[in-house]
Amino acid sequence: MRSTEIRQEDTLVDLPVIESEEGLETEELILNMGPQHPSTHGVLRLVLKMSGEKVVECIPVMGYLHRGLEKIFEWRTFHQGIRYADQADYVSNMLNEHAYAGAMEAIGGIDVPRRAEYIRVIVDEMSRCASHLIWLGTYGLDVGATTPFLWCLRDREEILDMFEELCGSRMNFNYYRPGGVLYDLPQGWLGKVERFLERFELDIDRDYMRILEGNEIFLERTVGVGTIPADVAKAYGITGPMLRGSGVDWDLRRDRPYSIYPELKTLTPVVFPEGDAFARFKVRVGEMRLAIKLIREAIANLPGGAMRARLGHVWKCPKGEAYYTVEGAKGEVGIYMISDGRSPNPVRAKMRGPSFNNLQIAPWILRGRLVADVVAILGSLDFVLGEVDR
Amino acid sequence: MVIDERPAERKGVPIDFEEDIIQRRPVTTQTGLGGEEVPLHRPAIAEDDNVVFTTVTNLVNWARSRSPWPLGYGLACCAIEMFSAAGAHHDLSRFGMEVFRSSPRQADVMIVAGTVTHKMAPRLRRLYEQMPEPKWVIAMGNCASSGGEFWDSYSTLQGVDTIVPVDVYVAGCPPRPEALFEGLLRLREKISRGG
Numbered sequence: 202m203r204s205t206e207i208r209q210e211d212t213l214v215d216l217p218v219i220e221s222e223e224g225l226e227t228e229e230l231i232l233n234m235g236p237q238h239p240s241t242h243g244v245l246r247l248v249l250k251m252s253g254e255k256v257v258e259c260i261p262v263m264g265y266l267h268r269g270l271e272k273i274f275e276w277r278t279f280h281q282g283i284r285y286a287d288q289a290d291y292v293s294n295m296l297n298e299h300a301y302a303g304a305m306e307a308i309g310g311i312d313v314p315r316r317a318e319y320i321r322v323i324v325d326e327m328s329r330c331a332s333h334l335i336w337l338g339t340y341g342l343d344v345g346a347t348t349p350f351l352w353c354l355r356d357r358e359e360i361l362d363m364f365e366e367l368c369g370s371r372m373n374f375n376y377y378r379p380g381g382v383l384y385d386l387p388q389g390w391l392g393k394v395e396r397f398l399e400r401f402e403l404d405i406d407r408d409y410m411r412i413l414e415g416n417e418i419f420l421e422r423t424v425g426v427g428t429i430p431a432d433v434a435k436a437y438g439i440t441g442p443m444l445r446g447s448g449v450d451w452d453l454r455r456d457r458p459y460s461i462y463p464e465l466k467t468l469t470p471v472v473f474p475e476g477d478a479f480a481r482f483k484v485r486v487g488e489m490r491l492a493i494k495l496i497r498e499a500i501a502n503l504p505g506g507a508m509r510a511r512l513g514h515v516w517k518c519p520k521g522e523a524y525y526t527v528e529g530a531k532g533e534v535g536i537y538m539i540s541d542g543r544s545p546n547p548v549r550a551k552m553r554g555p556s557f558n559n560l561q562i563a564p565w566i567l568r569g570r571l572v573a574d575v576v577a578i579l580g581s582l583d584f585v586l587g588e589v590d591r
Numbered sequence: 592m593v594i595d596e597r598p599a600e601r602k603g604v605p606i607d608f609e610e611d612i613i614q615r616r617p618v619t620t621q622t623g624l625g626g627e628e629v630p631l632h633r634p635a636i637a638e639d640d641n642v643v644f645t646t647v648t649n650l651v652n653w654a655r656s657r658s659p660w661p662l663g664y665g666l667a668c669c670a671i672e673m674f675s676a677a678g679a680h681h682d683l684s685r686f687g688m689e690v691f692r693s694s695p696r697q698a699d700v701m702i703v704a705g706t707v708t709h710k711m712a713p714r715l716r717r718l719y720e721q722m723p724e725p726k727w728v729i730a731m732g733n734c735a736s737s738g739g740e741f742w743d744s745y746s747t748l749q750g751v752d753t754i755v756p757v758d759v760y761v762a763g764c765p766p767r768p769e770a771l772f773e774g775l776l777r778l779r780e781k782i783s784r785g786g
Contacts, residue, residue, distance in 0.1 A: 236714055265711045273741070288668065339674075354678030372671065587667055
């Protein structure tokens with residue numbers, strides 16, 4: 202075993218003495234949040250420099266979950282890499298797989314059968330729902346509500362059950378393949394999805410919105426908290442629901458179309474202009490409703506045929522490089538892949554994790570905030586540390 | 592028609608709750624599920640005055656095994672399954688172990704759920720040392736058990752048992768919530784044996 206002795210970060214800096222109005226001498230305080238903290242959603246560590254209740258400076262410390270995914274991509278074959286792409290954003294695995302498989306298809310020039318594309322859209326949107334459900338539940342916990350967590354996991358379990366029937370695993374599915382998907386839909390699966398969607402649609406209005414949207418405590422904690430103006434959001438390279446919560450109408454499904462999204466008529470990005478935590482909540486709930494519509498349209502138009510392109514017994518990726526992006530649950534998931542045409546492994550596979558780019562704004566957004574708001578703001582950013590550290 | 596399954600000497604007699612119903616309850620094992628019967632020193636119970644004869648060790652082990660509080664130490668993918676186990680569908684509170692503590696000082700069991708990196712390893716060790724005795728560790732998932740699919744990664748620990756003693760290993764990537772239950776029940780078995 203290699204040595205695990207790692208030098209503790211030196212946090213003993215000189216703190217300026219502040220004279221308060223009453224003549225009391227106070228000092229700035231350094232508060233360590235994490236890496237083991239229930240509201241950092243994983244293993245993020247924040248070093249907060251506090252003046253009383255106010256955050257003067259926030260330094261995020263990352264890397265506690267750095268598993269070397271991008272290096273591992275280079276050591277595994279193209280097909281094995283799909284399984285590791287799962288691990289990056291482990292809450293919405295299917296979307297990562299889509300980006301990885303899409304990059305391979307872009308290099309190899311593979312035509313994906315239309316049925317596979319429709320299946321991909323269905324599982325992508327279900328995965329997006331699963332991710333937003335986890336976010337909604339844990340965000341409820343962050344601001345002090347326990348019930349949404351139980352309700353959201355109840356609906357998420359149904360999605361996971363259907364995924365399990367589809368590909369045999371509840372998480373880390375390994376379902377995508379270059380040129381299609383691994384298995385066709387099981388018999389009666391679409392009926393199950395439709396029945397679930399009916400109930401899920403009711404649940405969103407009846408449960409989540411009723412318990413949170415009109416809840417005074419929830420409104421107090423979120424409205425006007427953590428506001429990101431549109432220009433700042435663009436400058437920091439934020440994508441996904443956070444960007445649309447700041448009023449920027451940018452959705453890769455429509456603006457950089459992939460798969461069969463251009464053919465879906467119900468695709469209208471959910472945009473709210475306020476930019477605060479409540480707007481981000483509304484965007485994510487709106488995306489769940491949009492996902493329901495998209496899945497229904499995809500099921501209605503689902504064509505027959507093969508679910509995987511014929512690539513021969515041993516498929517060899519030709520020489521080339523490609524950057525393929527997917528609108529993930531947290532933003533733009535991109536894979537930049539280089540293949541030299543000889544090796545069975547990619548020479549390089551760079552992953553653009555949206556959580557990492559979205560987390561960049563944390564120091565800006567937390568400066569001058571109360572420490573009680575830190576949890577509410579961090580929760581609304583919706584990052585997954587597996588994707589931040591990779 | 593009512594079928595009277597009672598023994599011959601009780602047939603025809605009006606049903607007595609104490610005699611006929613309670614006596615016929617199925618015998619469950621100590622562990623709760625249908626595992627192997629734990630060879631415990633069964634206390635002799637006198638029925639009239641409710642005096643229990645046992646050893647202090649047995650009593651303490653029994654009390655400890657019932658409701659260990661886990662430290663919610665979610666690191667990666669397995670953390671999501673750990674939360675699912677605590678959620679409404681799987682409902683860990685059926686076994687009395689749903690009280691996830693955020694502070695190690697209030698916890699009995701550390702569930703290491705996820706990949707432990709070299710950067711995280713000293714923190715994990717420190718959290719383990721902060722837990723009060725007696726304490727147990729469950730390695731949840733392949734990564735925490737043996738390195739799993741990150742067996743050749745340059746930045747992950749190859750099994751959490753290289754830095755803390757592990758009592759129960761739960762296999763899977765990630766393990767299903769049912770697998771975590773099995774692990775927790777195995778731990779309960781181990782504690783009630785005095786482990």
